[in-house]
Amino acid sequence: MFTTNNMPNKPLLLAHRGSRLLAPENTRSAFDLALSHGSDVLEIDVRLSRDRQIIVTHDDTVDRTSNGTGRVIDFTLAELKRLDAAYRFSDLTGKSFRDQGEEFITLDELLLAYPNTNINIDIKDKNDTAAKTIAQLLTKTDSAHRVNVGSFHAETIQAFRQYAPMMSTAATQQEVAKLYVKFCLAKTGVGGEQSTATKLAFNVLQIPRYYRGLPLATRGFIGFLHQHNLPVMYWTINDPVVMKRLLQAGVDGIVTDRTDLAESVYLEHQQRYGTNPKPAPQSTITSNRVE
Numbered sequence: 001m002f003t004t005n006n007m008p009n010k011p012l013l014l015a016h017r018g019s020r021l022l023a024p025e026n027t028r029s030a031f032d033l034a035l036s037h038g039s040d041v042l043e044i045d046v047r048l049s050r051d052r053q054i055i056v057t058h059d060d061t062v063d064r065t066s067n068g069t070g071r072v073i074d075f076t077l078a079e080l081k082r083l084d085a086a087y088r089f090s091d092l093t094g095k096s097f098r099d100q101g102e103e104f105i106t107l108d109e110l111l112l113a114y115p116n117t118n119i120n121i122d123i124k125d126k127n128d129t130a131a132k133t134i135a136q137l138l139t140k141t142d143s144a145h146r147v148n149v150g151s152f153h154a155e156t157i158q159a160f161r162q163y164a165p166m167m168s169t170a171a172t173q174q175e176v177a178k179l180y181v182k183f184c185l186a187k188t189g190v191g192g193e194q195s196t197a198t199k200l201a202f203n204v205l206q207i208p209r210y211y212r213g214l215p216l217a218t219r220g221f222i223g224f225l226h227q228h229n230l231p232v233m234y235w236t237i238n239d240p241v242v243m244k245r246l247l248q249a250g251v252d253g254i255v256t257d258r259t260d261l262a263e264s265v266y267l268e269h270q271q272r273y274g275t276n277p278k279p280a281p282q283s284t285i286t287s288n289r290v291e
Contacts, residue, residue, distance in 0.1 A: 001148050001168035001203055010270070012253035013262050014120055015039040016236050017058060020257040024086035025065065026056045027102045031114065037259035038266065041118040046107055048130050053077040054107040054137060057085075058124065064088060066104075073125075080104040107134070111141050119143070120206075120255075123151040128159045135163035144168070150206055161201060168203040175200070176207055180214065183224045205232040206255070209242075219249050226250070240265050248273070 018030020019037070031042050045058040055072055062068040062075070067087035072080070086102035110119065123130055138147055150170030151157040157169055171179070205225060209217040217234055225232045233253030237243050243254055243265045256262045 001145075010040075011247055011251060011266070012040040012118075012233065013038060013259065013266055014041040014043045014233065014235075014253055014255040015259050016043050016255050016257045017045065018042060019259045021238070022091055022258070022260060024089040024097050024102050026058060026105075027085050028105065028113065029086070029097065029100075029102060031110075031117075034259045035114075035117065037263040039259050039262075041120050041253070042110075042114065043120040043122070043255055044107075044110065045122045045124050046130075046134065047072045047124045048133060049073065049075055049077050049080060051076045052129070052133055054134055055080060056105050056107060056110055060124070062104075077106065108137055108141065111137075111143060116146075118146045119148075121147060121149045123149065123153070123156050123160065126153040126156055128156075131156050131159035132163050135160050135167070138167060139164055148204060158201075169201070170204050170206045171200075171202040173211075175202055176205055176211075176216075179205070179225070179230075180216070180221070183221055186224060187220070200230075203231075204252075205230060206235060206253075207232065209234055209237075209246075217246060217249065217251070222250050237262075244269065 015031070015034030017025035018027065019034040020030065023030035023033045026044055034042060044056050046054050047057055047060065049055050050073060055077070057065070057072060059065070060073075061071050062080070062083060065088055066083040066085050068083040081103050083104060084098060084102060085104045086097035086100060089097050091097070107121070121134070123134060134149070138144065144167050148168045148170060149157070149160055151160070152173070154172040154174055157172055160167070161169055207216050209215070222232055231252035233255060234246055234251055235255035237246065237254050237256050238258045238261070240261050243256070243262060246254055247265070247269045254262065
């Protein structure tokens with residue numbers, strides 16, 4: 001899994017779909033802008049086209065972002081390439097990116113265009129074919145050292161783990177829930193001494209601050225995860241005040257649409273506190289998942 005080579009203990013800055021509010025999401029413009037703000041990881045979404053090309057896009061249709069209409073799975077790559085991927089986007093100042101040549105790109109194009117950049121991949125399709133196709137590409141391109149893969153579909157990520165057992169993956173919602181129960185039990189003295197990291201199928205938690213009213217970004221839960229060698233990253237954080245609080249709590253990464261704001265927050269945090277006081281959990285550096 002990814003880390004920062006120059007500062008391995010530095011909390012990671014993950015650019016949500018590139019820099020979703022600042023440039024057309026999941027496009028080269030968004031990715032270039034995010035990297036110019038010091039982002040450590042490009043967070044992307046992928047879906048399969050009709051000809052089984054891995055398209056970097058979030059929605060199941062092209063309607064919201066482009067001048068086309070219809071499901072991604074019903075287009076060939078060539079047909080998607082003819083669309084304007086930034087057709088409906090305007091940034092926070094009202095600037096339009098229409099007719100600027102932004103096109104849908106594939107995962108292999110992204111990996112080739114940014115050979116030294118860490119990529120966090122969210123598989124949006126709920127099927128085995130997507131898991132297998134993505135696993136094959138990442139294996140073929142020798143990308144294990146710089147990618148992490150997750151999905152909101154537990155079946156999809158479980159299939160991916162079977163096809164690419166050495167690739168780093170994020171915990172599913174069910175896996176996070178089980179960990180949270182263990183944390184709650186540990187607070188009462190029940191089961192707190194059990195080793196967790198050696199029994200898990202994932203490498204990192206990427207979670208919201210709250211889930212159904214439960215607080216997931218407490219120092220206690222973060223500390224519990226670190227005790228078990230599990231890094232934790234939070235999405236989607238666009239408020240600088242919240243960013244500062246999370247960094248001070250010792251999180252391992254923040255996913256944001258506002259890489260411009262995060263750049264300043266991270267710089268201030270680094271100047272005031274340095275990098276994280278303890279080494280990052282091992283699974284942020286390499287995959288050590290036990291099947």
